[in-house]
Amino acid sequence: MSDNKAPSIQQDQMRIDLQDEASMKEWEKKLDATAEQLKEAVAAVGDLASDVEAHLKGSRSSVNSERVHNAL
Structure with a gap:
């Protein structure tokens, strides 16, 4: 029996969660x-x-990188 949760966890890691501050950083x-x-x-x-x-x-x-630096 395969573990069906592994692909979804991996897929979630490849999404950008704008609500998660640590993830955004x-x-x-x-x-x-x-x-x-x-x-x-x-x-x-x-x-x-x-x-x-x-x-x-x-x-x-x-x-x-210059634009990022200037925005901070």
Whole structure:
């Protein structure tokens, strides 16, 4: 018998939860983005991390760390 919970747990980890502050901080670091950028991206493409990452890469210049620094 297979464990049906494993895929859903893994799938949940790949979603960005805008209500979880600790999760948001982690995604900000992983995606080199501000909280506002993450919120805008989730609103535009949904909460799948891969979709958000692709959206962010397509909507900003190659040097985003300066924008993140300035936003803080």
